[in-house]
Amino acid sequence: MFDLDVRSRKPIYEQLVERFKVLIINDVMKTDEQLPSVRVLAQQLTINPNTIQKAYRELESQGYIYTIKGKGNFVSETKHAINTEKLEKVKSDFKKLVSEALYIGMTAEELQACISDIEKSIGGGEQDDSSS
Amino acid sequence: MFDLDVRSRKPIYEQLVERFKVLIINDVMKTDEQLPSVRVLAQQLTINPNTIQKAYRELESQGYIYTIKGKGNFVSETKHAINTEKLEKVKSDFKKLVSEALYIGMTAEELQACISDIEKSIGGGEQDDSSS
DNA sequence: TTAACTGTATTATTATTAATAGTACAGTTG
DNA sequence: CAACTGTACTATTAATAATAATACAGTTAA
Numbered sequence: 001m002f003d004l005d006v007r008s009r010k011p012i013y014e015q016l017v018e019r020f021k022v023l024i025i026n027d028v029m030k031t032d033e034q035l036p037s038v039r040v041l042a043q044q045l046t047i048n049p050n051t052i053q054k055a056y057r058e059l060e061s062q063g064y065i066y067t068i069k070g071k072g073n074f075v076s077e078t079k080h081a082i083n084t085e086k087l088e089k090v091k092s093d094f095k096k097l098v099s100e101a102l103y104i105g106m107t108a109e110e111l112q113a114c115i116s117d118i119e120k121s122i123g124g125g126e127q128d129d130s131s132s
Numbered sequence: 133m134f135d136l137d138v139r140s141r142k143p144i145y146e147q148l149v150e151r152f153k154v155l156i157i158n159d160v161m162k163t164d165e166q167l168p169s170v171r172v173l174a175q176q177l178t179i180n181p182n183t184i185q186k187a188y189r190e191l192e193s194q195g196y197i198y199t200i201k202g203k204g205n206f207v208s209e210t211k212h213a214i215n216t217e218k219l220e221k222v223k224s225d226f227k228k229l230v231s232e233a234l235y236i237g238m239t240a241e242e243l244q245a246c247i248s249d250i251e252k253s254i255g256g257g258e259q260d261d262s263s264s
Numbered sequence: 265t266t267a268a269c270t271g272t273a274t275t276a277t278t279a280t281t282a283a284t285a286g287t288a289c290a291g292t293t294g
Numbered sequence: 295c296a297a298c299t300g301t302a303c304t305a306t307t308a309a310t311a312a313t314a315a316t317a318c319a320g321t322t323a324a
Contacts, residue, residue: 048314070320090233098250118230180285202291
């Protein structure tokens, strides 16, 4: 199903996240379609199930998939509304703002800490009831 | 001159950066005032000169000081124009934009990479003539 | 119930990166 | 040239991230 570069500098769980994102965004994997179980995929790729698990958790925290304990991981529908233009606009705005922030004297670390905080608050409190 | 916490989780070079930023922003250290040399300060604090060097380089890349090789490090004047309101506004805008970006599907890593890129381009090509 | 599947949590190991230090080099000034 | 200044390179250590091993827990159907 995948051919990963195990000795890449990019962690394999990140590679997995990217692959699945592409599949989901391009509608190759449809809403509510089940992803391969952590064990099955791990066996196919001859890596540890926990690495798959990490990738799936990342995908879940970004809203791409939802998880039902004991059943499996499934493609979420929340991403279908996203259009590319909006993504590009946000990227552009973001770069401008970072330039301004750095010029003003915020450190890269402060900015990154800010991202981490927001990331946690988003990833931690929104996916709990996705099975209802 | 300083009392640092050598066994803090916060790196001592970062502590140094913060201390000097406060001194400079609050005009305790005046424009063009010379900072202690890397060796002198290192000896006072009983740490390695290279740690001071790292802090000074960080301060330089953020525009707080400028360096003349063989002479020393001096307080820059570029930061005087910054007012707090602007900083707060940028912070607020930044948080909003990060939320939006994460919601749309950008990863925290993508955002952070973006910050790093911009940080490099700013730190590398704008501070060269700050002594003129 | 139990067997065979599913995800999860905890901990350990390994790999990678960041922080600090040691040392030698190079510019400035009197 | 002597005594100061910053710089560059490398090694060492500390911290963190990535991956793995293993045991646990929920779901489903015979």
